[in-house]
Amino acid sequence: MAESRMQKPPKGYSVRTLPGFAIVAIFTLITLYAPIAILVMFSFNAGTSMAIWEGFSLRWYQQAVANEAVQDAAMRSLFLALVAASVATVAATMAAMATTRTRHFPGKTMIYALINQPLMVPEIVTAVALLIVFAAIKVWTGHTSMIYLIVAHTAFCVPFAYLPIRARLETMDLSLETAAQDLYASRWLTFRRVTLPLMWPGIVAGLMLAFVISLDDVVITEFVKSAGQETLPTYMLGQLRRVVTPEVNAISTVILLAGAILVSLFFRLTSKRG
Amino acid sequence: MIEIDKVTKTFGAGDVAFTALRDVSVTIRENEFFTLLGPSGCGKTTLLRLIAGFEPPTIGAIRLSGRDITRLPPNQRPVNTVFQNYALFPHMSVAGNIAFGLEMLGKPKDEIAKTVDEMLRLVRMEELKHRKTSEISGGQQQRVALARALAPHPEVLLLDEPLSALDLKLRKEMQIELKRLQSETGITFVFVTHDQEEALTMSDRIAVMSGGRILQIGNPREIYERPSERFVANFIGASNFLNGQLSAGSVTLEAGGTFTVEPPQGVADGKVSVLIRPEHVTVAGTGTDGAALTATVENVVYSGEATVAHLKLKTGEAIKARASNLPGASGLLETGVQVGVSVAPGAVTVLVD
Numbered sequence: 001m002a003e004s005r006m007q008k009p010p011k012g013y014s015v016r017t018l019p020g021f022a023i024v025a026i027f028t029l030i031t032l033y034a035p036i037a038i039l040v041m042f043s044f045n046a047g048t049s050m051a052i053w054e055g056f057s058l059r060w061y062q063q064a065v066a067n068e069a070v071q072d073a074a075m076r077s078l079f080l081a082l083v084a085a086s087v088a089t090v091a092a093t094m095a096a097m098a099t100t101r102t103r104h105f106p107g108k109t110m111i112y113a114l115i116n117q118p119l120m121v122p123e124i125v126t127a128v129a130l131l132i133v134f135a136a137i138k139v140w141t142g143h144t145s146m147i148y149l150i151v152a153h154t155a156f157c158v159p160f161a162y163l164p165i166r167a168r169l170e171t172m173d174l175s176l177e178t179a180a181q182d183l184y185a186s187r188w189l190t191f192r193r194v195t196l197p198l199m200w201p202g203i204v205a206g207l208m209l210a211f212v213i214s215l216d217d218v219v220i221t222e223f224v225k226s227a228g229q230e231t232l233p234t235y236m237l238g239q240l241r242r243v244v245t246p247e248v249n250a251i252s253t254v255i256l257l258a259g260a261i262l263v264s265l266f267f268r269l270t271s272k273r274g
Numbered sequence: 275m276i277e278i279d280k281v282t283k284t285f286g287a288g289d290v291a292f293t294a295l296r297d298v299s300v301t302i303r304e305n306e307f308f309t310l311l312g313p314s315g316c317g318k319t320t321l322l323r324l325i326a327g328f329e330p331p332t333i334g335a336i337r338l339s340g341r342d343i344t345r346l347p348p349n350q351r352p353v354n355t356v357f358q359n360y361a362l363f364p365h366m367s368v369a370g371n372i373a374f375g376l377e378m379l380g381k382p383k384d385e386i387a388k389t390v391d392e393m394l395r396l397v398r399m400e401e402l403k404h405r406k407t408s409e410i411s412g413g414q415q416q417r418v419a420l421a422r423a424l425a426p427h428p429e430v431l432l433l434d435e436p437l438s439a440l441d442l443k444l445r446k447e448m449q450i451e452l453k454r455l456q457s458e459t460g461i462t463f464v465f466v467t468h469d470q471e472e473a474l475t476m477s478d479r480i481a482v483m484s485g486g487r488i489l490q491i492g493n494p495r496e497i498y499e500r501p502s503e504r505f506v507a508n509f510i511g512a513s514n515f516l517n518g519q520l521s522a523g524s525v526t527l528e529a530g531g532t533f534t535v536e537p538p539q540g541v542a543d544g545k546v547s548v549l550i551r552p553e554h555v556t557v558a559g560t561g562t563d564g565a566a567l568t569a570t571v572e573n574v575v576y577s578g579e580a581t582v583a584h585l586k587l588k589t590g591e592a593i594k595a596r597a598s599n600l601p602g603a604s605g606l607l608e609t610g611v612q613v614g615v616s617v618a619p620g621a622v623t624v625l626v627d
């Protein structure tokens with residue numbers, strides 16, 4: 001807001017004086033945040049309704065924490081997000097190095113496209129495709145562990161980890177690496193002592209973004225999971241088909257909080273320079 | 275001693291191929307302050323990058339103290355660089371930057387600490403040891419870059435326009451400091467600049483480059499007083515170019531006057547062009563008697579320490595005469611008057627072109 005005021009054109013033109021600006025702004029804010037505010041509010045409802053306020057209580061949080069299905073799904077979600085985000089971040093780091101630290105080579109654009117494929121292909125298409133392939137593999141091997149979910153989540157997390165890492169590497173002065181080599185550093189030590197420390201904020205940002213994306217995923221998870229492999233989002237989806245209680249609100253509020261913390265950390269890390 | 279032996283560097287291939295260095299040969303002596311001087315894009319940085327090992331030459335060889343280092347990676351060459359943009363590591367302190375090369379060489383801790391302190395003293399930065407490199411001034415960064423490159427005590431230090439980002443006063447100070455460092459450390463300096471005055475005041479020898487070639491190598495005096503070709507003369511200092519006839523060791527100018535010269539090798543008797551520096555030309559006074567040349571005053575420019583008279587010879591050739599201003603000297607020449615012009619003995623240089 002402060003920034004937009006500073007950049008105001010000199011003639012006194014302001015977007016605020018445009019007809020309807022206030023209405024559009026208020027409408028947008030309400031549609032974005034009112035439902036979330038209501039969701040959070042009703043997570044503290046003392047009654048079982050998601051529409052009628054009956055006073056403040058923490059009973060739904062207590063119930064959610066005590067619910068073994070929720071515990072199970074939460075642990076699975078965290079485990080899955082941690083493993084998938086970590087593997088994806090390692091892969092993304094290598095991909096970012098390869099696409100920023102090499103001269104232009106034929107097919108480089110193609111590689112960008114391949115890395116970013118999950119951003120371009122509709123998620124439902126990927127989900128169906130994975131379902132078909134994994135189903136065949138499951139039948140063929142009889143193996144039904146979490147590995148399918150891990151592979152799927154890792155794959156769609158890669159571009160989210162890749163983007164901040166690549167952005168970081170691109171703004172990094174290449175002559176720093178040249179200087180390190182000039183000062184007797186081998187390729188490995190150049191990476192270890194110069195490149196890695198300088199790209200670290202990008203890596204952490206990528207890891208957190210990938211973690212949030214994995215934690216949040218419904219579509220692909222729903223298609224790929226085997227029986228009894230509920231994650232928090234799929235568990236909640238399942239609940240909605242039955243009796244809906246503010247327990248879902250409580251779980252949502254916790255996920256919201258975790259996501260908000262990670263995303264704001266992400267912005268702090270990516271906006272800090274040097 | 276660095277030997278650059280018939281080095282050619284071509285970037286790219288096919289239609290986009292660009293030859294940045296063409297058949298460059300030069301031997302840089304031990305302990306020398308050697309300067310590469312030339313206009314932007316002439317290949318100075320490219321030559322430094324080849325010596326440092328950041329790029330391989332397309333053709334030719336580079337030897338250091340007799341050893342062929344043409345294909346040696348940069349981290350195995352006893353050569354350090356002061357980069358034009360300094361390239362200090364932003365995540366390390368001043369001391370951390372200076373220690374980096376020594377750490378990579380696996381020197382013992384106490385030796386590193388000792389050398390770092392020594393270097394900080396050498397560049398007069400003791401107080402700022404623990405500062406971040408983003409929290410020091412441009413001139414201080416430049417000195418840290420210098421200390422970082424000197425700390426591993428390389429055989430050769432490459433400096434790519436290290437002073438170009440500094441203001442005039444700091445620049446003069448750093449020029450003196452660089453000379454001091456070079457004589458104190460005994461390291462060979464290869465220095466890049468496109469500032470002719472800087473090159474003349476600092477160097478033992480200068481190589482003047484243009485379009486990927488070395489045109490002339492010599493000490494500052496030779497380069498200034500005996501430039502081999504018009505480009506070199508023009509690039510360094512102000513010049514007058516006149517036409518004349520060379521025969522048997524003397525030149526007769528078309529505008530008049532005969533001067534004894536030492537013609538460079540490969541110039542045959544006949545039509546030549548010669549260089550005369552403006553400070554070697556004096557306006558002999560109004561009237562034309564006595565002087566070999568006569569000219570008309572076109573324009574007179576006063577510039578504080580000197581006055582430059584722009585004259586036109588009877589052949590239509592332009593010639594500048596530069597005279598130091600003495601205290602209490604009387605008024606300037608008037609434009610349009612006829613004057614006699616004399617040229618100091620030995621001031622006429624025959625050019626190769």
Ligand SMILES: Nc1ncnc2c1ncn2[C@@H]1O[C@H](COP(=O)(O)OP(=O)(O)OP(=O)(O)O)[C@@H](O)[C@H]1O
Pocket residue numbers: 285286292293294312313314315316317318319320321468
């Ligand atoms: N990697 C490269 N690929 C293609 N051309 C290059 C490359 N590096 C340099 N050149 C070209 O080679 C020529 C010489 O470049 P170089 O950087 O050596 O010039 P310079 O003498 O250092 O100039 P300046 O004084 O501007 O720094 C330039 O025309 C430049 O465009």
Ligand SMILES: [Mg+2]
Pocket residue numbers: 318319320434
């Ligand atoms: Mg350059």
